[in-house]
Amino acid sequence: MALIDLRDIEKIYDMGAEKVRALNGVSLAIERGEYVAIMGSSGSGKSTLMNLLGCLDTPSSGSYHLNGTAVEELNDQELAGIRNKEIGFVFQTFNLLARTDALHNVELPLIYAGVSRGERRERARRALERVGLGARMHHQPNELSGGQRQRVAIARALVNDPSILLADEPTGNLDSATSTEIMDLFDELHGAGNTVILVTHEPDIATHAWRQVNLRDGRVLSDQPTARAAVGA
């Protein structure tokens, strides 16, 4: 079975009088090590799909297996455990804890994983070095540039060795030069064997991926390899 296996996923929001069908029968399989961009305009269902992939939400119907686990059957507590172990989130707005230095921010998932203090420190340090912030460990978010903040967020996403890196418009708040740096980092992380899923509406960003899934009106419109996949690098 694929790392991510979505079958006939439906997500219906009950908005009082009317029911909104945000996802309408999505089936998708993503293998370990893939680099996928999920694209679509607003209202296409891409945010809903990201929330489901990230185990922040469960489908109304259909099945979702992540790394062999049937996610749709999990309760709140188990979902939190899955998010902790399997998912590394990167957000558009970084979402770092204020007044907390980079090292502590990166440690956060390990705290909830119950990792001991010493090991936590060590792994957080290595994750920060990996994203090129070895010299900024004790800087607080307000002392870092936008690109550096997103690197800290990426380090936080990586620190617990998740099955997937799930990035939601990771360059949405960055200028183009910094965007390129961050996307280069994602490329590099993919090259090192990580499974990367980008959720974006920017075609430029999507071209970094090897596979592009387009959504419209809660359905998969197209699912094809990108030019990048043909080149192979």
Next chain:
Amino acid sequence: MVFLENFRIALEAIRANKMRSILTTIGIIIGVAAVIAVVSIIQGFQYMVNREFQGVGAAFVSVSVDRQSQLRGLTARPVRLTWEDGKAIRDQVPGIRQITPVIAQPVQVKYRDLNHRPVVLGVASDYQDVTNHAVEHGRFISSVDLTHRRKVAVVGKRVVEELKLGDDPIGKKIYVGNIPAIVVGVMEDKGQILGEDRNDLVFIPFDLALNLFGRGAGEQVNLQIQAQNTGLVDEVKDGIRRVLRQRHRIPADQPDDFRVIKQDEILNSINKVLGGVTAVVSGVVGVALLVGGIGIMNIMLVSVTERTREIGVRKAVGARRKDLLLQFLIEAVTLSLVGGGIGLIAGYGMGALLVRTIPGDLPPAHVPLWAVALAFGFSTLVGVIFGIYPAGKASRLDPIDALRYE
């Protein structure tokens, strides 16, 4: 692990909002400070009172006129209690070891050109045994002094200092009012109780005191008695009532016009007053803690709303409901405990200050360990009770909504 981490997070959140946190905890601070201040002073009083009255022993009985019976108009004539009554008690009631009348008034005393105004007590020779207050130098008033109406005096330490009677006051002539008297003894140090200096006393023979105070003073004396042993106290008490009712010709259907009080009754009545004060203060403290708790709940609700994004992030990286519940609960309790700690120090300071302000040598403000435990216990309880709702609210937030919160 997570627990310690939560504690660190809580402290950081409190430090980040110092002013707000302090203002929030003021209710707790006041409540705990009041508890500690009152407890420390009451404890001191209780300690002093108990020591004092335990000093006279459980066989001690005091008889005095019941002024209330006079106020109630139960008797046509003013109520009287005389040394003649006392002598009748001594002769007719079995089980009495010693008895002394006591009459007291503040009187000007003089030695050479020095003046002082201590309390002068007219007593009999049994006084020092009855009250367990002994002479240190020289001798006490003897029965011979009494029968011969000798003009002698026994003085307290404070009087020795004030009149500069020196190292050897024995044999020196002082004036008690207009009566010249020879100092025959100095009483042992008794300290102070409830603001009354127990060393600022002059003892003179009872009959001499009657001359000094006027005959009226002999109409309402206080009789102080030691029973032969503790087991006889109740019998002695009954005997005194029988003798006095007969002597005062009180009809069977009328209440006593005097009061016979045992040592444990004195202790009980004082402890009852102190207990009442404690109860009233406890009520006030309860209200302060309630207000403090509501303050904490309020600020925690603000904190949860302010940190909605943070809660979303924590949930996204794997925090479970119970992790967030614990985080905010610990924050509420920490806030409450900080208030409790400040209150404890403030209360101790207030107690110490009050003890200094109140005249008389109260024992130093003492905060018993149980009061400290109580203060922290209550603070924790308030934090838990008023923190559980905001913490529950934080833990139940939907991570998607929380992450989207602006």
